Amino acid sequence: MAWRCSGIGWPQGTRLAVLRWEGGRVSPLTTGRTLGFRAEGERSCVGARGHVCPLAATVGGRVTQARCAECARLDRAHSVAADTIADDPRVYRVYLAWFGPGMAKVGITAEERGPARLLEQGAVVFSWLGRGPLMAARRTEELLSRSLGVPDRIPYAEKRAVRADLPAGxxxxxxxxxxxxxxARxxxxxxxxxxPLPYEPVDHAGVFGLAGLSRATRVVRELxxxxxxxxxxxxxxxxxLHLRTADGEVVVLDTRLLSGWSLVGADPGAPLSVPTADLGVGATGTAQDGLF
Structure with missing residues (x-):
């Protein structure tokens, strides 16, 4: 039975990641568990804003956003991150996040989302900086980037390359x-x-399972x-996901590469049989309780 992944999620109040599947199912991603899956067929566009792709287009295996050009345009046309919405009435928060030595960034997120955005980005430590209307939050983000040189983006390749070497304290x-x-203040x-909001650091090292993490050597490029x-x-x-494979190697899988694929269960001890790269390079008829 094939399942289609709709991405990873960090449900509010749980601090436990789950894989989401079309149809509403979820698979908890608890450390120490074994998992295995195999891709089938072609990777298809996931559509945009809850709408099915009208072209039923196929998309490349190495892109992290499984959308064709038309659906990507539609998705971006309604994106706060792309600065296409200026009149959002919600309260926004400005945050400072840290991913490793020399890797601090500034960003904004809707207050109603709580720390979900920080978990989604893999922020090891963060603190809120301020709260207010969208454009005020955006101007503050730009002020920090311009005056302090704090970026608003850090590549995932850089984040994952240092996770096994973070300070213990x-x-x-x-x-x-x-x-x-x-x-900034x-x-x-x-x-x-x-x-302005006070400095109150939140540490996600324990949530992510980074204590004693073995250094990864490879990253999955595509399914x-x-x-x-x-x-x-x-x-x-x-x-x-940081995985120890059957041969003892530690590899990283960016779960954004799963969306758009039909996946079936595989033996957790099966050998890795998808393209990989050095870490830091690019990126039966009965109901199932879970894919793995």
Missing amino acids: AGERAAEVGDAHRR ALEGWPETLE VDGGAVAGTLLAVAGPD
Whole structure:
């Protein structure tokens, strides 16, 4: 029985990642469990904004967003991240996040989402900086980028390359966020409508399972028809699964590569049979209780 993955999720209040499947099923991603699946057929466009792709288009295996050009355009036309919505009435929060030494960033998220955006990005430590209307939050984000050189994006390849080498102490992990928070609050030019929030670091190292994490050596580049991914789950950070395969190697799977594929269960001890790259390069008729 084939299932179609609709992505990873971090349900509010659980701090436990799940894989979501079309039809509403979920698979909890608890560390230490074994999993295995195999792709079948072609990867198809997942559509946009809840609508099925009108072209039933196929998409490439290496893209992290399984959308054809038309559906990607429609999705982006309603995206806060793409600055296409300026009149969103919701309250937004500005945050500072840290992913490893020298990797602090600034970002914004709707207040109603809580810390979900930080979990989705794989932020090891974060602190809120302020709250207010969308455009005030956006201007603050731009102020920090311009005045402090704090970026609003960090590539996933850089994040995953350092997860096994992070400082062991929570205080040391939070140091860069604390420094950036202090410098940000001292800046002139804050929008009057943005309410400052105190420095209160939140550490996700335990949530992700990073303590004692073995260094990964390979990253899955793409799924292919008949290709299997299997192993023991060591950690889940953002969209990334860190797996120990049957031969003892540790590999990273970006779960965004799963969307658009039909997946069937595979032996958790099956060998990895999908294209990979060095870490840091690109990226029976009865109902089933779970795919793996």
